[in-house]
Amino acid sequence: MCSALTPPPSAVTHRLRLFAPTSNPIPIHTRIDFRPRASSLNDTVPSPSSSFYDLLGISESGTLLEIKQAYKQMARKYHPDVSPPDRVDEYTQRFIRVQEAYETLSDPRRRELYDRHISSGLPLAFSSRRSNRFDEELEARSEWKSNWQSQLNDLRRRSSQKDSRGNVSWGARMRRQRDEQVAAD
C-alpha cells in the first residue's frame, strides 16, 4: 500500500512520497498545511493548533540565527507600543505567543522537547511551564521504553542465530571453540 519511504538525506529538506487514491503519487514537502488560512497573511491571530515554527514563520529545521531574526522581526511588529490602537489586544496576544515561541526554540534543550511534543501528536497546547513539560517528558520517555523493549526482544531472538554453524565471523568461531572446550571438560 505504502510505497517505500525515502530516508531523509539531510536535516534540511525532506520529501515524502505518499500513496494516493489516484494513480500519480503526490510529492509532498515537509510542512503541509491544511488548516484554513486567512487571506491576509499576518493580520489574524493564528489558532492555538499552529506550531511555534509557524508562528515565527520559519521551517522546522531553522537555525538559531533564523529564529532570532524572525523573533526580532515579529517582536518589533507586534509590540503593544507600536500596534495600531484598534488591534492592541490581538497584537499583544500574538506578541506573547511569539515571545513564548522564541524562548522555547532558542534553547536547544527545550526545542528538542518541543520537537518531541509535536511528533507525539498531542492536541494539547504546548506550554513551557514546568509541570506540563514534565508530563511530556514522561510521555516521551515511555515511548522510548517500548522502543528499547522490543529491541531487547529482538536481540534475544538474534542471539540464537549468532551461534549457528552458518555464522563464520571470528567471534562466532571463538565462541564455538570455547563452548566445545567447556563441553569437553
Next chain:
Amino acid sequence: MILMMMMMMPVYASSLRVSFSSSPSSSSSSDSVRTHLSRLSSSPLLAPSPNDGFQAHVRRKPGVAHAAPLSDNSGEYHSRRPPTPLLDTINFPIHMKNLSIRELRQLADELRSDVIFNVSKTGGHLGSSLGVVELTVALHYVFNAPQDKILWDVGHQSYPHKILTGRRDKMSTIRQTNGLAGFNKRSESEYDCFGTGHSSTSISAGLGMAVGRDLKGRKNHVVAVIGDGAMTAGQAYEAMNNAGYLDSDMIVILNDNKQVSLPTATLDGPAPPVGALSSALSRLQSNRPLRELREVAKGVTKQIGGPMHELAAKVDEYARGMISGSGSTLFEELGLYYIGPVDGHNIDDLISILKEVKSTKTTGPVLIHVVTEKGRGYPYAERADDKYHGVAKFDPATGKQFKGTAKTQSYTTYFAEALIAEAEADKDVVAIHAAMGGGTGLNLFLRRFPTRCFDVGIAEQHAVTFAAGLACEGLKPFCTIYSSFMQRAYDQVVHDVDLQKLPVRFAMDRAGLVGADGPTHSGSFDVTFMACLPNMVVMAPSDEAELFHMVATAAAIDDRPSCFRYPRGNGIGIELPPGNKGRPLEVGKGRILLEGERVALLGYGTAVQSCLAAASLTESHGLRITVADARFCKPLDHALIRSLAKSHEVLITVEEGSIGGFGSHVAQFMALDGLLDGTVKWRPMVLPDRYIDHGSPADQLAEAGLTPAHIAATVFNVIGGTREALAVMS
C-alpha cells in the same frame, strides 16, 4: 522478627553487610533493628553519618542531588560534607549487589552530592561526572568489576566510578601531586582497565580486551563508555568497523548529551553541537520522519474525509514499525546492534537493559544509546553554557568559582587577541580547532569572525589536512591544537603539510608540562617531532609580547609551514605591542637578554624566564652569566650560537621538552661546525626520560629538574663550583 532479619544478612570477609528489604515492619521493632544494625555495619574508612542511619531520604525532585539541610534556611547545598548514609557503606562495587532499586536510586543521589562536594573542594571535571552518575551505579550494580572490564573514554567523567571503587577517601587529593589522577590510570587501581585522557580510544581498547578474552577462553564482559563528542573522532569508527567484522561480544555505551566541543557554546550562549553526526543522533531521539509522516497522514485524512482516517492510522502504525524498529542504520551498518534511545538518568531502565544484555548468551557487539544531561542534578551546572565542564574550587551553595586574581592574562587569551589583530589586517587569515573553542581561545576569534573560525569536532587529523586544503586555495590557516593532541595528527603534518611545503601555521598551546591534567595532556614532544621536519619553521616565544610577534611572523611566512608553541599559564606582565598587532620577526634570529661571562644559557620558549631567574641566583653568588633567547629552533641562529660558543666556557641549552628537540639541534650544528672540537662545554637541560605525574606546575617543574634553582646549580656544577651548586639548591 529480629532473629529472622539477622539470619538474612550475608556476611562478607571485610565488613558486615546489611540487606534490608523494603517489607513493612512495625515501627518500634524496626527502629531497634536499625540502630543495632547501624552499629554493626561501620565501614573501616568512614563512620556512619550521625543521622538515623538507613532512613531513605525524602527526595524533593526526582534525580536532583539532595543534601539534608542542617537548618531550614541553609539552602540545598552546604560546604560541609553532605550526609551520605548509604554511600558510606559502599567501598567497592561488590557492596552494592544486595541493594534494592529504591536504594540504588538513593545511592545515586548521594553519589551525586558527594561528587559535587569533592569537586567543590579540589576543582576538576564536574559536569561530565554528574551526567553519568546513574550510569555508573547501574554498571557497577549489574557487572562485576574488575573481572568485567568497564572502560571510560577520556576518563574525565569517572569521578563517580572512582568513588565507588575504593578511592572515595582519596578524592580530596584528585589532580594534585601524589594524589589520584584526574583520568583513568591502570597503575592507580585494578578497576581502571585502561589509561585514558585523549578521546575516542575506549572502543578500540575494549575490542582488544574482548578479543584477548576470547583467545584466552575467559567469559567476562567488556563495556566501553564513549560520549557523542568522542564519537566524532575517526578512531571510534575504525574500532566499530573492526568490532562489527570480528563479531566479538562487547557492549558500547554511547553517552549522548549533545556536547561535542569544550564548551558546546559560543561566548554568547549555548550552541548546537558541530557535525552531522549530532543531528543524526538527535533525529534518533525526536523521531522526526515519523512526525512528518503523521502530519502528512493527518492532512490527508482531513482533506479526503472520514473513511481515510482508518487508513491513515494504519499508515501511522506501519511507519512506526518501520522507523522505530529499524533502530539506527548508522550503527547497524557497522555491525553493532543498536538499542535505544534510553533515558540515562532512569536507573530502572538502565538496570533492566544492562541485565538483559548481560544475560543474553551471544550478542556480538551491542551499542546502547543512552541520553544524559551534562551537569545534571546541580542547577548551576545545568544552566551554565559550559555545563561546568572543568571548574576551579567553588562554593556549592552558590556555584561561584574561586578564580584566583592574576595580573596578566593567559597565553591562550593573548594568542586569540593576536590572531584577531592579524585577521583584521588580512582577510585570508582563518582559524581551525578541534572541538576546543574554549581551551584554545578561539571562541573569541569566533565572535569577531564567525565565518572564519572552523570547529571540526574531535578530529585533529582532519583538521590538519583540512588546513592544508585551505592553504592550497591561498588562505592562511592557523591550526590551533594542543601540543599533546597534535601527536594524533602527526602523519598529516608530515605528509599533507610539510612534504608539500604548504603554508599551514600550527599554534600549539599547552606546550611543556601542564599541571593537574598530567602526562596525558602534557606537550613534551612537540619540539622534537616538529623540528625534525625539513620544511618546518619552528619557533617559541619567551613571553607574551614575543607571542604577538610570532603570530605576526607566522602570518607572514607564506612559502612553507611554520609552528610555534606556548605553555599553559599566564604572561609575565611585559608591555604588549600597540593595537595587539605584532611585528614579524626576522626568521632565524635570536636575541641576547643578559650579557655576562663564562657561562651562557641559551633558552628556548618560556624556559628563558627560568634562565633569567637562574641568572639572578648565580649573580647573588658572584657569577654574572649570559642569557640568550634562541626564538627559533629551526632555522637556528648560527651566528648567535657561534658567538656564544666562542666567548664562553660553557653553553647550556634549556627547554621544556624531551630529548631530540632544541638542544639536540644545537648540538648537531655545533658538531658539524667544529665548535665542539675546541674548549667549550655543551650541556643540555631537557625533560627527563620519564613521564612526569600530575601535580601543581611548581611541583612538576621541580620533579623535572628545570626550576631556576636547578639551572643555576647546573651552571655551578659544570664550572666546578659544587659548593655554590649545593647552596643554590637548598
